[in-house]
Amino acid sequence: MIHFYKYQGTGNDFVIIDNRDKSFNGANTELVRFLCDRRFGVGGDGLMLLEEHDKYDFTMRYFNSDGNEASMCGNGGRCIAAFAVHQGIIKNTEHFSFMAIDGLHEASYSNNIVSIKMIDVNSxxxxxxxxxxxxxxxxxxxxxxxxxxxxxxxxxxxxxxxxxxxxxxxxxxxxxxxxxxxxxxxxxxxxxxxxxxxxxxxxxxxxxxxxxxxxxxxxxxxxxxxxxxxxxxxxxxxxxxxxxxxxxxxxxxxxxxxxx
The missing domain is CATH 3.10.310.10 (Diaminopimelate Epimerase; Chain A, domain 1)
Incomplete structure (x- = not known):
């Protein structure tokens, strides 16, 4: 049995799994694809794993609905930040931080509104x-x-x-x-x-x-x-x-x- 949570940010919807115990195998492309399937699984534009980080509040791993681990998802980042708050992982909702595939992101949360700092753009x-x-x-x-x-x-x-x-x-x-x-x-x-x-x-x-x-x-x-x-x-x-x-x-x- 897989315990999951469903979140959405302006209609961008995601399956989120608390994977701090490393029980979910993100390399299982077929399983990720199944969970994102809107007819046979849970349904979502993507799937995210919340995992431990030794320096920041958590690590975000993002997978597209095709099952493959993917580049950064901004709305996904906002949703997993809200999830971390709701799970009690975050103590200071005015400022926290997490690591994603493209680097470090700062975030804040208030009344279901989430702001995340994105990477710099130089090119x-x-x-x-x-x-x-x-x-x-x-x-x-x-x-x-x-x-x-x-x-x-x-x-x-x-x-x-x-x-x-x-x-x-x-x-x-x-x-x-x-x-x-x-x-x-x-x-x-x-x-x-x-x-x-x-x-x-x-x-x-x-x-x-x-x-x-x-x-x-x-x-x-x-x-x-x-x-x-x-x-x-x-x-x-x-x-x-x-x-x-x-x-x-x-x-x-x-x-x-x-x-x-």
Whole structure:
């Protein structure tokens, strides 16, 4: 029996397992894929393991729904931070820290709103049609005036598998300005291989790409299919971005046990 918890952050949903006792084998790709399956398993965009860390509050390990251990997931990071608070692992909810595949993240929690500090961004590839950058995961960002009618899955698959981003592929974000400080973002996620209701690293990439266009706003409200997020950051003349924060709700859905 596997004891699991289900969380969601603006519709990005995850299976979370407390693996401090190392009882769950993350190398079992088939098992991870089964647990993420919405018909036969628990269902989720991904699965996370909370594990011990000798210096920080915990370690986050993230797996895509295809079963493979993956790069950083921003909304996943917010959800596992809320999970750690709910489990009593965190004593100071105003400031704590955890290790993920892309490095150290600071976090805070208040009334189901979680803020996490993302990695610095020091390299941005600006092309005529798109911007490409890594915010813990690789992201293609394209601005569009017709975001509501866009077939995100169809276009996202083409970008994800294009020769430009081989061999690992990329996530693809499509963005519209609602106001100068408000964006609407839709994301195709690799590993999920579909559009998701939200993507944390994707909205961070989209906010930075938006700043690259207008150089005026460094604190964005971002509307996604699953709700609203906030991204803020600091930048300098060298196009280096630091003190990047992703903020939004992280909600416990249910817990249970499943026999495998």
């Amino acid at each position: 941005i590839d600006k092309q005529k049609e798109y911007t490409f950058l890594n915010t813990g995961s690789p992201h293609y960002v394209e601005f569009t005036d017709d975001i509501d009618n866009l077939n995100v899955k169809e276009k996202g698959i083409k970008v994800r598998h294009s020769d430009t981003f081989k061999p690992d592929g990329t996530n693809a974000n499509f963005v519209s300005f609602i106001k100068n400080d408000t964006l609407k973002v839709r994301t195709f996620e690799r590993g999920v291989e579909d559009e998701t209701l939200a993507c944390g690293t994707g909205v961070v990439a989209s906010a930075i790409a938006a700043y690259e266009k207008n150089k005026s706003v460094s604190d964005y409200k971002i509307k996604v299919l699953g709700g609203e997020l906030r991204v803020s950051f600091e930048t300098d003349d060298n196009n280096s971005y630091k003190n990047i924060w992703l903020e939004g709700p992280a909600t416990f859905v249910f817990e249970g046990k499943i026999k495998v």
